[in-house]
Amino acid sequence: MPANLPPEYFQVEKKYRTARTTDEKIAVLRELLSIVPKHKGTEKLQKELKSKIARLKREKEERKAQGGRRAAIYTVRKEGAAQIALIGYPNAGKSQLLKSMTNAQPEVAPYPFTTFKPNVGMAEFEDIAFQLVDLPPISEEHIEYWVLDIVRNADLALLVVDLSDDDFLEQTRVVLEKLEERKIIPVGKGEAEIHVVGPIEKRTILVANKLDAPDADLRLEMLREYYGDKFPIVAVSAVEGRGLEELKRVIFRELEIIRVYTKEPGKPPDMSDPLILKKNSTVLDAAREVHKDFAEKLKYARLWGSSKFDGQRVEKTYILEDRDIVEFHI
Ligand SMILES: Nc1nc2c(ncn2[C@@H]2O[C@H](COP(=O)(O)OP(=O)(O)OP(=O)(O)O)[C@@H](O)[C@H]2O)c(=O)[nH]1
Numbered sequence: 001m002p003a004n005l006p007p008e009y010f011q012v013e014k015k016y017r018t019a020r021t022t023d024e025k026i027a028v029l030r031e032l033l034s035i036v037p038k039h040k041g042t043e044k045l046q047k048e049l050k051s052k053i054a055r056l057k058r059e060k061e062e063r064k065a066q067g068g069r070r071a072a073i074y075t076v077r078k079e080g081a082a083q084i085a086l087i088g089y090p091n092a093g094k095s096q097l098l099k100s101m102t103n104a105q106p107e108v109a110p111y112p113f114t115t116f117k118p119n120v121g122m123a124e125f126e127d128i129a130f131q132l133v134d135l136p137p138i139s140e141e142h143i144e145y146w147v148l149d150i151v152r153n154a155d156l157a158l159l160v161v162d163l164s165d166d167d168f169l170e171q172t173r174v175v176l177e178k179l180e181e182r183k184i185i186p187v188g189k190g191e192a193e194i195h196v197v198g199p200i201e202k203r204t205i206l207v208a209n210k211l212d213a214p215d216a217d218l219r220l221e222m223l224r225e226y227y228g229d230k231f232p233i234v235a236v237s238a239v240e241g242r243g244l245e246e247l248k249r250v251i252f253r254e255l256e257i258i259r260v261y262t263k264e265p266g267k268p269p270d271m272s273d274p275l276i277l278k279k280n281s282t283v284l285d286a287a288r289e290v291h292k293d294f295a296e297k298l299k300y301a302r303l304w305g306s307s308k309f310d311g312q313r314v315e316k317t318y319i320l321e322d323r324d325i326v327e328f329h330i
């Protein structure tokens with residue numbers, strides 16, 4: 001803060017804290033700008049005031065576009081086999097990861113707080129695709145409500161860790177802590193539970209990014225020591241494209257989903273658009289996924305796929321496996 005500001009400045013500044021609407025805030029900032037003496041020593045302050053005004057104006061425009069709600073709210077409709085939230089400390093490489101794994105073209109920049117709205121892309125894996133949602137960073141600063149909502153809603157979270165930064169452990173701790181404060185508990189394998197109220201557990205993979213950076217391998221070792229028991233860890237270099245196929249395999253595994261293809265009697269199976277079911281789903285669950293009425297009328301099914309089945313009849317309670325082909329009989 002420049003030393004030679006008139007006392008009036010500090011009087012007006014107090015008003016900013018009690019300003020409730022964006023318009024009130026902008027008005028106070030403009031007033032401050034007019035009070036600031038214009039010389040070299042206050043250039044930085046003037047610039048900061050101007051950029052704050054610009055940001056508030058932009059937020060206001062965005063709100064208008066969103067139908068006048070209090071803050072910009074973004075939601076992302078699920079597409080593909082699963083929705084996966086990219087979370088992490090500022091500058092960890094979340095947007096670069098999205099860019100390297102999908103056709104999306106998010107802004108990537110060598111400074112923090114680049115992303116302020118969700119960027120979405122589809123990552124193809126074998127015959128299915130995962131929807132990746134790149135989000136603004138999670139840090140000590142205020143986290144927008146809608147960001148947490150998207151994380152809560154996602155089928156899986158990728159916590160991106162920056163292996164090029166000496167503070168990577170502290171950054172990871174902060175991200176986990178901030179989520180836990182907001183009642184989202186990142187968990188590793190086999191622990192996720194669904195609660196109707198209270199905290200929710202979110203299945204999470206640690207993505208150790210920037211493996212190409214100097215000493216990244218040493219930091220990776222430390223990360224494994226700290227978090228290896230708690231989370232699956234996949235090391236990647238988003239920039240070089242290293243580890244991304246492995247990451248998709250681990251995503252598929254951690255989602256605990258299976259693909260089931262359907263066929264009509266006397267016709268070849270539809271291999272283009274599998275049903276996506278939770279592991280341990282039954283023939284009846286698959287029928288329900290196709291149509292509710294259908295499930296009610298279901299008598300039995302025939303199954304192809306796993307080696308022992310070649311059109312064999314199975315009961316409604318039969319537990320399906322990944323890549324089974326099922327023919328419903330009603
Ligand atoms: N060396 C190296 N740099 C990377 C890698 N991935 C991302 N970066 C760099 O890290 C910086 C931040 O990348 P972003 O993708 O914008 O990071 P972000 O996590 O989306 O950042 P915010 O949107 O601010 O939260 C950029 O300079 C990227 O080029 C990587 O695999 N290796």
Ligand SMILES: [Mg+2]
Pocket residue numbers: 094095096107108114115134135
């Ligand atoms: Mg980003």
